Amino acid sequence: MSYVFRKSILAATVLATVGIAAPVAAETPANMLVMGMRLDDIITMDPAEVFELTTGEISANIYDRVMMFEPEDLSTLVCGVCEDYTISEDGKTIDFTVRDGLTFHSGNPVRAEDVVWSLQRVIKLNKTPAFILSQFGWTSENVEEMITVTDSGFRVHIVEDFSPGLVLNALAAGVASVVDRELVMSNEVDGDLGYAWLKDKSAGSGAFRLVSWNANETVMLEAFEDYRHGAPAMKRVVGRHVPEPAAQRLLLEQGDIDMARTLTPDQIAGLEGNENIAIDFYPKAGLIYMAANVSNEYLSNPKVWEALHYLVDYKGMEESFLTGQFITHQTFWPTGMWSSVASNPFSLDIDRARGLLEEAGLGDGFSIEIDSLNTSPYMEIAQSLQQTLGEAGITAEIVPQDGSALWPKYRARRHGLILARWSPDYVDPHSNADSFAHNPDNSEEAQLTGVLAWRNAWADEEITALAAAARSETDLDARKTMYEELQLKHQANSPFVIMFQQNEQVARRTNVEGFVSGSNFDLVFYRNVTKQ
Amino acid sequence: MAAWLKGVSGALASLALTFLGLTLITFLIGRVMPVDPVLAIVGDRAPKVVYDAMYRELGLDKPLIVQYLLYLGNILSGDFGVSIQTAKPVLDDLFRFFPATLELATLATLVGVVLGVPMGVWAAVNQGRWIDHVVRVVGLIGYSMPIFWLGMVALLIFYATLQWVPGPGRLDVFYEGLVPRVSGLLLVDAWLAGDDTVWYNALDHLLLPVAILGSFALAYIARMTRSFMLDQLRQEYVLTARVKGLPEWKVVWRHAFGNVLVQLITIIGLTYASLLEGSVLTETVFAWPGIGQYITAGLFKSDMNAVIGGTIVVGMCFVGINMLSDVLYKFVDPRAR
Secondary structure (H helix, E strand, O other): OHHHHHHHHHHHHHHHHHHHOOOOOOOOOOOEEEEEEOOOOOOOOOOOOOOOHHHHHHHHHHOOEOEEEOOOOOOOEEEOOEEEEEEOOOOOEEEEEEOOOOEOOOOOEOOHHHHHHHHHHHHHHOOHHHHHHHOOOOOOOOHHHHEEEOOOEEEEEOOOOOOHHHHHHHOOOHHHEOOOHHHHHOOOOOOOOOHHHHOOOOOOOOOEEEEEEEOOOEEEEEEOOOOOOOOOOOOEEEEEEOOOHHHHHHHHHHOOOOEEOOOOHHHHHHHOOOOOEEEEEEEEEEEEEEEEOOOOOOOOOHHHHHHHHOOOOHHHHHOOOOOOOEEEOOOOOOOOOOOOOOOOOOOOOHHHHHHHHHHOOOOOOEEEEEEEEOOOOHHHHHHHHHHHHHHOOEEEEEEEEOHHHHHHHHHOOOOOEEEEEEOOOOOOHHHHHHHHOOOOOOOHHHOOOOOHHHHOOOOOHHHHHHHHHHHHOOOHHHHHHHHHHHHHHHHHOOOEEEEEEEEEEEEEEOOEEOOEEOOOOOOEEOOOOEEO | OHHHHHHHHHHHHHHHHHHHHHHHHHHHHHHHOOOOHHHHHHOOOOOHHHHHHHHHHOOOOOOHHHHHHHHHHHHHOOOOOEOOOOOOEHHHHHHHHHHHHHHHHHHHHHHHHHHHHHHHHHHHHOOOOHHHHHHHHHHHHHHHOOHHHHHHHHHHHHHHHOOOOOOOOOOOHHHOOOOOOOOOOHHHHHHHHOOHHHHHHHHHHHHHHHHHHHHHHHHHHHHHHHHHHHHHHOOHHHHHHHHOOOOHHHHHHHHHHHHHHHHHHHHHHHHHHHHHOOOHHHHHHOOOOOHHHHHHHHHHOOOHHHHHHHHHHHHHHHHHHHHHHHHHHHHHOHHHO
């Protein structure tokens, strides 16, 4: 009997061995870029609705926008689909011409009608990112008069007082993607402007077209051979959903992926010394901050806000668990952007913080909750804060939670201290100023739930007025000076403790070159990627 | 005939009750959880007007009971709603994600049964000898080792170091979309398409996750088989059979083993059902787009349509496997007929 069992085990072992000895493929094709990344934040591919990090990136490669920051020079705003523009004397009307000879992936020509329809569609659908355009006073009722086709191209007319420079910057955001009207409208259902159809399709004129999006699996793009800058070298770009960083690293080391996009610092450290792999650093505009809800009895005093600034171990965190991935940054507009200010005056100083708390009449300390995202590095930062706050007599209880629980609480002003993140919606300082500094109505009824200042029940008349003036200023230099002043005032007197700016680390096989990742989440480009 | 009818109607009633219970409990949990399905769609920066519009669109302004009845009505007409995370109908998603788990779980259960049952019997027959100790240690390791860690170590050894198997995923990226989707089971679809290359690639990708999940199933099944067999081998009828001079293999396989089959079917059924739930950790390590990842991602995104749809499928699997077990009992145990 034992003989029979032994034989059966042996047979199973042999079968298993034969199986695992089957040939194993590796190395991605020379004209295909494969990236290991997380794809689980994607919920739509429609540029009128796209607001997630991954789709922002993918959309930037599928659609050309009215204005653009091109990968060759990410610091200069240039025409995308437009050829040229003229701004009226009062700064409220901008006339655009459209480039000749552009075509969509479908083969349809790109016309002024497509541009106008695409912008109007954003306002009519009124999805979350629509505010980037609706802030100019465009509504579903007036948008057809505000954005119009002209003999030479198209015209936008703004209702509110906004600097034309700001309007142009906003027209470089994802919501200003130009969509193939004819193709989308041929798939319209019940007057939805193609909304249902475009959720998982593409209709652009960018360097790539969307082949497929299999949620939590892959996103596949195909090169557009007639792209205005020439056909990309990579005929296919594939994003693979690999949620586990360690698995991402193994795939990269084996050559099964060309780039690993979401590695943790320990995985990055483990790749150092591998001659087949290079690590690139890209400063991003993402910020991590702590904010104090001013409606809380302990957090209403500006002395407490100032004390909080001195109770953060910026250097200690930057040099330990945040190493390489975040740098200290203490104003609301990130380093490397137009009009940013290099001002990091705060460092950990427990004695000074204690003194400030004494002045606020809170020398005996107090207890407070810190609401935090339950993921890395937020939990590590929260723990560090808990310790340093404790040294000044503040007993902090960390309340870790998923974003789906944290954001409703934040929007309802039910937090005490909160540890959160922020990145600009478009590349203009007004994007952050409008949220961190501009709060025109602090009342509960106003429900400005998208505004961070309102969420923290904080409004400063002088700062709000300065933010409003800066957004309307037409002179570029004067506007820059105003934002610099605004950042310093906000830093000195607000319940926001801006702590860190993101630094993206991308690990790539050394034969892959030309990947470009700009400061904002939707400034990532694949079209210049080559493989040796 | 009457008994047969009674049996079928009982099973159907049980199925309907389970279905109702599942939808009700999952729906209520989804609504009392401190998460906001509206924000999951519109994002945390949405202005109030956008938020309110989506709130109404999702029907959240209606009383809870009305929401549930509407949802139930939709489900019964085959409309499970649209998933937030995939922007596709949940039913389409279930047809896409469930086969990935089904393929993995079925093969893992097969490994567990084919290796675990003989090992358990072998250990019981050789109780106290080295073979028994080996099987017990294997069982202990398989059952107590964190599956996440085991998966990573297995990848490190068999993929990164020995390069015997491919990395995470169901297929190498350049084979994706090469065979038409029929069943969603890649081995079956590649076979139907007559594409050997894709079939071997899919098999290669299955080996490691199947081995990891299979080791878990094997450990449990071997331990339980050993325990059941020890119980039987101590019975007097076994002693009688041996005294009568029956060959040992007959004593073990025909007499003792025959009497543990009912219990074995139960634990094999439970093991299979638990693997069909979707082993989230294994699916995460191996980037396996299965039902476990789908439901978990749905939970994190407040994608309650996906969660409820996935839960119903898993629940129905449990019910189905239980019913199948009941049928099998009648084959192996005359008393159950």
